[in-house]
Amino acid sequence: MTGNIPQIGESYLLRQGVNLCLEVFLLFEYNSPQSIDNLLYKHPKGIGQETLYNILIELRNLGIVQKADENYYITDNIIVSREGFIEYITKKFQNYTPYLHLKKLTQGKITKADVIFTLKTTFKQEFQDNTWDSYAKNIISWFLLSDLDIKGRFIEPKKGRTNKNSYSLNNRSLSIPRSSIKEILELIPLLENDSTLVNSKFNRDLLLLDVINLDNNLTDFGRDLIFKNESETLKSLKEKAIQLPKMKELKDLIVHRPKTRAKELIGKLPIDFFDGEKESSKIIYATKALTWVR
Numbered sequence: 001m002t003g004n005i006p007q008i009g010e011s012y013l014l015r016q017g018v019n020l021c022l023e024v025f026l027l028f029e030y031n032s033p034q035s036i037d038n039l040l041y042k043h044p045k046g047i048g049q050e051t052l053y054n055i056l057i058e059l060r061n062l063g064i065v066q067k068a069d070e071n072y073y074i075t076d077n078i079i080v081s082r083e084g085f086i087e088y089i090t091k092k093f094q095n096y097t098p099y100l101h102l103k104k105l106t107q108g109k110i111t112k113a114d115v116i117f118t119l120k121t122t123f124k125q126e127f128q129d130n131t132w133d134s135y136a137k138n139i140i141s142w143f144l145l146s147d148l149d150i151k152g153r154f155i156e157p158k159k160g161r162t163n164k165n166s167y168s169l170n171n172r173s174l175s176i177p178r179s180s181i182k183e184i185l186e187l188i189p190l191l192e193n194d195s196t197l198v199n200s201k202f203n204r205d206l207l208l209l210d211v212i213n214l215d216n217n218l219t220d221f222g223r224d225l226i227f228k229n230e231s232e233t234l235k236s237l238k239e240k241a242i243q244l245p246k247m248k249e250l251k252d253l254i255v256h257r258p259k260t261r262a263k264e265l266i267g268k269l270p271i272d273f274f275d276g277e278k279e280s281s282k283i284i285y286a287t288k289a290l291t292w293v294r
Helices: 018-025 036-042 049-061 082-095 097-103 112-122 129-145 169-174 181-193 200-208 220-226 230-242 245-256 262-268 279-290
Strands: 065-068 071-074
Touching (some): 036 049, 049 065, 049 181, 112 129, 181 200, 181 220, 220 230, 230 245, 245 262, 245 279
Antiparallel strands (some): 065 071
């Protein structure tokens, strides 16, 4: 062994959007504790209590905000300003494991794929690929706001959501989800924080399930999902899916033949029941559809 002691970075997965956290941070005044109600009243965009609570958890994890009884206050020596926020997170990330890994990359530019690989290596959790994609875009947005030495090396990801949804509600009676229920379930917390982090390929299913509207905003149903726990969200999503005519037909078939596999379904149902031209594509869509009815 050598005398060099490797630097051990702090490992925590950033889940809240940087702009949301900055907005809440700027609601504080130095040496002036704030209650949840005070912050809700002062917030210019009228966010929900659960959303605010999650943002405060993130700010506490970062060491920006402290809690005493039912009140929150800014940590000593942090200036309550945009510049103060940037200065703090820049210093905080100097010992952040993903930053330390990304800094060692030898190529000039750092891509989203590099960040995804770093997150998967650092955080040993079982997420769907689309969730890793969203978390990678989120951490890049944090780094881009900071003054870290590597911020100029990032290739900024394109925003995932467009201004208008191209999927038509008229197609609902003929459609089934193309995503698995696990994929959609993992997106719900991200929709609460920053909808642009969600890959646009999921817009169609989110609209189909009435989670978002044609303007890509959360519906009443979508907002209700945010306040449910995972088991309640799962139940609500399944109930919503079964309201689709094709999904009801699929559910009825599985109730009577519970061991039916995806490949068998293709032969038992009309040829256009599942999307895809090739059988291999139809099997993929059938497999994902089955997750909603089992």
